[in-house]
Amino acid sequence: MTHEDEGPADDMNDAEAELERFLGAELRRAFPDSGAGPTSEQVAALRDHVAASRRRPARGGWRLLAAAVALVVAGAGIGVGVATSIRGGDDGLLARGSDEFVAELSGPAGARVAIEGAAAPEGRIITLSSDTLPVVPYEQYYELWFLSDESGSTWVSAGTFHPDDEGNTVVVLHAAVDPRTTSEIRITREPRDGSPAPSGDLVASGPVDLID
Amino acid sequence: MxxxxxxxxxxxxxxxxxxxxxxxxxxxxxxxxxxxxxxxxxxxxxxxxxxxxxxxxxxxxxxxxxxxxxxxxxxxxxxxxxxxxxxxxxxxxxxxxxxxxRERPVAGSPLGLAEVADDRGPLEHVLRDEQVGSVRTAFERLSVDDQEVLWLRQVAELSVAEVAAVLKKGHGAVRQANSRALARLRTLIEEVDA
The missing domain is CATH 1.10.1740.10 (RNA polymerase sigma factor, region 2, helix turn helix motif)
Known part of the structure; x- marks a missing residue:
């Protein structure tokens, strides 16, 4: 690896410069680069994560959306105004739909997740927010599930997500789920192993509350 | 690069x-x-x-x-x-x-010594390995801050400006810290070899 100031700094005297050249070489010899690179699976996971992030709305849009969600919770009248203000581009797309259900999920480790769902022509628009989901490495992610059938045996994935680096989560997912036939909503922690089946690592769960 | x-x-x-x-x-x-x-x-x-x-x-x-x-x-x-x-x-x-x-001993670190293919004789190999061992031992005796600046500047070969960005210090402070850490490393190597 090279760097801009390859040689010793200008304000070093000759003795210091020689000491740096000598000991620098000795240190690199004592701690050689193992050359061990990431595995192909790690590289693939990183590429997926980077590519997925390219498709996300700009960060400013996410922050605006997060603020919008908070205001919608605070009051419907304010919420209408915010929804109008964020129309246009991706934010406008995400603001479509009519309110249909809410859910409060909780987990054994203290996670609390608020979910709001709206019906839209392409399916459901699900807004998920939490500040208690732990940050996970990119080899893992959270996945939102809608369980249907009376026994809850059919799991339909509504999408995957990560909290941000401060543990805050505000994500909007579009999914072909039906809250009217859903017995429970769950969030699991999943390894990035390519398996479409839920891992069973339950993080939070709760019932659907349909809006009349 | x-x-x-x-x-x-x-x-x-x-x-x-x-x-x-x-x-x-x-x-x-x-x-x-x-x-x-x-x-x-x-x-x-x-x-x-x-x-x-x-x-x-x-x-x-x-x-x-x-x-x-x-x-x-x-x-x-x-x-x-x-x-x-x-x-x-x-x-x-x-x-x-x-x-x-903050630091843990790295004796037994999986780093290991590099086996470099060269044409040195057995005695030269022994001397070289002894010298590498001295440098590593001395490095471990440095303070955490000295180790960090030397690792970033000398081992990872970041520039002064890059190290300054990592450590959130001025360029002059990084140069000074680097020089002082090198001087302390030299002293410790001499102690190890004594």
Whole structure:
């Protein structure tokens, strides 16, 4: 690896410069680069994560959306105004739909997740927010599930997500789920192993509350 | 600069940084492959025992993706920015562990000594290995701060400006810290060899 100031700094005297050249070489010899690179699976996971992030709305849009969600919770009248203000581009797309259900999920480790769902022509628009989901490495992610059938045996994935680096989560997912036939909503922690089946690592769960 | 990975050869560091900022997966793979082992070793040396350096590097990359808007073109390579994030990840783990002693001994570190194929004779090999052992022993006796500046500047070969960005210090402070750490290392090597 090279760097801009390859040689010793200008304000070093000759003795210091020689000491740096000598000991620098000795240190690199004592701690050689193992050359061990990431595995192909790690590289693939990183590429997926980077590519997925390219498709996300700009960060400013996410922050605006997060603020919008908070205001919608605070009051419907304010919420209408915010929804109008964020129309246009991706934010406008995400603001479509009519309110249909809410859910409060909780987990054994203290996670609390608020979910709001709206019906839209392409399916459901699900807004998920939490500040208690732990940050996970990119080899893992959270996945939102809608369980249907009376026994809850059919799991339909509504999408995957990560909290941000401060543990805050505000994500909007579009999914072909039906809250009217859903017995429970769950969030699991999943390894990035390519398996479409839920891992069973339950993080939070709760019932659907349909809006009349 | 050696460019390895998916980005074509001939790509400059500035072009690579631009593509990195644009979330080009090829650019990320290139940086990931060429910096992985050094990042892992940096984390391994500073993390409390029981923490996986590979996880720390993974967390570093995940945060880098989320914070890509913060990466500015200030003449430093992407690696300097990643070291800065990794340093914070490591410090968070240290705080969580509640350890007072930040470093752990690396005797038995999986680093091992490099087996370099050359034409030196057996005696020269023995002398060279003894010298490497002295340097490593002396390095372990340095303070955490001395180790960090020497690791970043001499082993990871970051420039003064890049180390300054990682440590959030001025260039002059980094040069001074580097010089003083080298002087202390020389003294410790002499003590080890005595």
């Amino acid at each position: 050696r460019i390895i990975g998916s980005v074509e050869s001939g790509t400059s560091e500035r072009d690579l940084l631009t593509r990195f900022r644009d979330l080009d997966p090829d650019a990320w793979e290139t940086v990931y492959r060429r910096s992985y082992s050094r990042l892992v070793e940096y984390a391994r040396r500073r993390l409390p025992s029981g923490y996986d350096p590979h996880d720390a590097v993974s967390e570093c990359l995940a945060r880098a993706v989320d914070r890509i808007d913060d990466l500015a073109d200030q003449g430093a390579r992407v690696e300097a920015w990643l070291y800065g994030i990794l340093r914070l990840v490591v410090l968070e783990q240290i705080r969580r562990s509640g350890r007072q002693e």
